[in-house]
Amino acid sequence: MKEVVLRHPLSSRIVHFVNMICWYGLFLSGILVYFKMVDNYERAFLMKLHILFAAILTLVIVSYIVVTPDRVFLFMQEVLNWDKDTIAWWKNFGGYPYKFLGKTKIYKYIEKFWFAKPGCPPQTKYNAGQKLLGLTVIFSLAILGFTGWFLYFFREALGKNGVLLFFNLHVWIAIIVTLFVTFVHIPLVLVNWPDFVSMFRLGSGTVPVEWAKEHNPKWFEREVAELKED
Amino acid sequence: MKWFVEKPASVRLSRRALLKIFGISIAAIAVGAYKITDLFAHRNKYIKMRQKGQYKDDERVRKVYKLAASHQNPMIKRFYDEFAIQPFGEVSEELLHTTYFKRTGGF
Structure with a gap:
């Protein structure tokens, strides 16, 4: 009998998917504008697109926290548990x-x-590297959101040095984290194919039990319970 | 097929405790965000008023001298040619830039 365990519930997968699309949309529009790779008119349009992606991402993350606080709690507890x-x-x-x-x-x-x-060594739901990535993404989203919206709404009040500080933080944190995600997170998750499939397939976000027992034995033993048999 | 799922958050934390954590966090963030945005919106008001005045002056000069762009202003050109050397230079920063603080203390 095939045994599967739900690794990524639908709410988490939606947030991950929206985050992925918006993050790369924000990164590409931001890079093209920052390094002046396009004309002035296109830069103005790309900045509008940048704000649109930022608004969608902010809305989805805030909704995730408000609608499924239990998932947020479990995720935070997991990535902070070292x-x-x-x-x-x-x-x-x-x-x-x-x-x-x-x-x-x-x-x-x-x-x-x-x-x-x-x-x-036996790991919980996420291994140590994934926990570091989780913390990096949480903190970078918080800093990028704060600096970005502050520059959008209150840039006059920040003063010249404040704007420069916020702007540089915004640009360079985004570049460093995107490089980390692109060249470390994505290749490693492709190696862990069942995890990748559970996140992106159209059906349920499950992984085989043998895989979970091998990669996340502490999670499977302590935090997983049998739901049903069909 | 045999299905397994993660135990819900309520196994580790009661509903009451979860609501307490999120309630306090959201209240703290909301009050903090309101206070910060209020503070900066108030500060922005005066900065935007000054900017508006400067743009108005610029428009007036352009109308009088029939200029297509602000940087053609002969006074500004002379100011930088003979005195301040370049925009954002030390002299122009000292003379043209300002800081915002309460100036009504003595009254």
Whole structure:
């Protein structure tokens, strides 16, 4: 009998999807404007688009907090819960360097280093790397939202130095976090295919139980219960 | 097929405690956001009034001298050519820029 566990409920998947679309929309429009890659008229249009994406993203995140506070609580509790196994994960990055390089010729040069050792300490719903990503996204969304809307509504009141500070924070946090998400989060989630499928498939956001037991044993043992059999 | 789901938040936290946490957080954020926006909206009022005055002056000068753009203003040109060197330079910043604070204390 096939056994599955619900990893990403519908509300979380909608927020993730909207966040993804709006984030890259905001990033592309922002980059084209900031580095002056287009004409003045197009820049004015792109800024309007930037504000539209920001308004949609803000609305969806606020709705998520108001409509499903229990999901927000569970997510915050999960990403803030750093136990000894979470810390131990960082000693060898959960065994990922070994998984990627273990069978290559490069491995014999790096096998004595701590980060290349095999094995992974048992993790909860998200592993230590995903927890760091979760915290990064939460804090960057808060800072980007605050600085962005402040620049939009109250730029006159900030003064020259305040505007420069808020503007630089807004631009460079967005660039650094987008690079991190694009070159670390996306490739790693593609490696963990069942997790990717559970987030983006049209059906339910489930993963196979064997996969959950292997990757997130603490979550499966402590926080998961049987719902039904059909 | 056998289905498993995450235990609900109520297993870890009672409904009352959850409402308390979110109620207090939302109240604190709402009051804080209201106070900050009120403060800045008030401050913005005077800055926008000054800006409006400057744009009005600029329009008046352009009408008198029949200029297409503000940077063609002969007074501004002379000011930068002979005195302040460049916009955002040290001299222009000291003479033209202002800070906003309560100036009515002595009255």
